[in-house]
Amino acid sequence: MTLDPHSGVPLHRQLAAALRARIVAGEWPAGGLLPSQARIGYDYSVGKATVQAAVSTLRAEGLITVERGVGIRVREPVEMERVPVPRGAVITARPPTPDERSRLAVPEGAHVLVVTVGGRVRGVYPADRVGLSTA
Amino acid sequence: MTLDPHSGVPLHRQLAAALRARIVAGEWPAGGLLPSQARIGYDYSVGKATVQAAVSTLRAEGLITVERGVGIRVREPVEMERVPVPRGAVITARPPTPDERSRLAVPEGAHVLVVTVGGRVRGVYPADRVGLSTA
DNA sequence: AAATATTTGTCCGTATGTATC
DNA sequence: CGATACATACGGACAAATATT
Numbered sequence: 452m453t454l455d456p457h458s459g460v461p462l463h464r465q466l467a468a469a470l471r472a473r474i475v476a477g478e479w480p481a482g483g484l485l486p487s488q489a490r491i492g493y494d495y496s497v498g499k500a501t502v503q504a505a506v507s508t509l510r511a512e513g514l515i516t517v518e519r520g521v522g523i524r525v526r527e528p529v530e531m532e533r534v535p536v537p538r539g540a541v542i543t544a545r546p547p548t549p550d551e552r553s554r555l556a557v558p559e560g561a562h563v564l565v566v567t568v569g570g571r572v573r574g575v576y577p578a579d580r581v582g583l584s585t586a
Numbered sequence: 587m588t589l590d591p592h593s594g595v596p597l598h599r600q601l602a603a604a605l606r607a608r609i610v611a612g613e614w615p616a617g618g619l620l621p622s623q624a625r626i627g628y629d630y631s632v633g634k635a636t637v638q639a640a641v642s643t644l645r646a647e648g649l650i651t652v653e654r655g656v657g658i659r660v661r662e663p664v665e666m667e668r669v670p671v672p673r674g675a676v677i678t679a680r681p682p683t684p685d686e687r688s689r690l691a692v693p694e695g696a697h698v699l700v701v702t703v704g705g706r707v708r709g710v711y712p713a714d715r716v717g718l719s720t721a
Numbered sequence: 722a723a724a725t726a727t728t729t730g731t732c733c734g735t736a737t738g739t740a741t742c
Numbered sequence: 743c744g745a746t747a748c749a750t751a752c753g754g755a756c757a758a759a760t761a762t763t
Contacts, residue, residue, distance in 0.1 A: 498752045512681045519729045520760030542714035544679035578679035654740035
C-alpha cells in the first residue's frame with residue numbers, strides 16, 4: 452500500500468492505477484463499496500486532494516460511481532441499447548453540452564454519440580448506454 | 587465578473603459556465619491565451635482550487651488546452667479524419683484505457699470510438715480526431 | 722422522531738516542483 | 743538567472759447527503 456513520491460509519476464496517478472488494478476481484479480463486488488476516501492488516504496499515506504484526484508479519474512473512466520454520504524461503488528455493467536443508423540451517416544463522439552447532460556441523463560464523464568447525415572444531426576445518444584449498429 | 591455563492595450552483599460550475607460563454611462568444615481567438623489562472627481567480631474572487639476545477643471541466647470538454655508554463659489556450663478546430671465502417675458493425679464510445687491513451691495519443695478527457703463486428707473489435711479510434719462513416 | 726456519526730462535496734490557503742519565457 | 747504560469751500535494755473548515763443509533 453505504498454506509493455513512490457520520487458518515481459516521477461504523480462501520486463494521484465499512481466493511486467488511480469493501484470485502485471484500478473484492485474477493482475479489475477475483483478477485490479470488491481460490482482455494486483459494492485470501496486473504503487472511504489479518508490481511509491484510502493490513510494492506507495496509502497496521501498492527502499485528500501490526491502485521493503479525490505484519483506477518484507475523479509476512475510469516475511471519468513466509468514469504473515466507479517460516487518454517492519455523497521454513501522461512498523464509492525464499483526460500477527455495475529449496464530445493458531447496452533442498440534440503435535440502428537442509416538447508411539451514409541457519419542458518427543462522432545464528444546462530451547455532452549450541459550443541456551444534453553441533463554436531458555439525456557448522461558453521467559459525469561460519459562460522452563454522447565452523434566449521428567449526422569449530410570451535415571444534419573439526426574440523433575444524439577448517451578454513449579454509456581447506447582451502441583450504434585450499421586444496417 | 588461576480589459569481590453567486592448562494593445560488594446553489596457550485597462556484598466552479600458557475601465559473602466554468604462563465605468562461606465557456608466567453609470562449610464560444612469568441613472573446614479570445616482560437617489558439618490565443620486566456621488570462622492566467624491566478625488572474626481568473628482574482629477577477630472572479632475565487633480560490634485556486636475553484637479555478638482549477640473549472641479549467642479541468644473545460645479541458646475535458648475539449649474547449650481549451652492547458653500548457654504548463656504557458657497558459658490556457660482556446661483549442662483550435664481540428665481536422666476530422668473520416669474512417670469507413672463496414673455494414674453489420676456496432677459502434678460504441680468509451681474512455682480509453684491508459685494503454686490506448688498513450689498509443690493513440692488521446693488527449694485528456696477525450697474518448698475512443700470502438701468498432702466491433704460480430705463481437706470482435708475491428709478498430710479503436712480517437713474520438714476527437716476521427717469520424718466514422720457508414721457505407 | 723431525533724440526534725449522532727459517516728462520507729463525500731466544496732472552498733480556501735499555503736507550499737513546492739517544473740516548464741517556459 | 744529571474745519572472746511567470748501551471749501541476750502537484752497537503753491540510754483545515756464547513757456544508758450536504760446519507761446511514762446509524
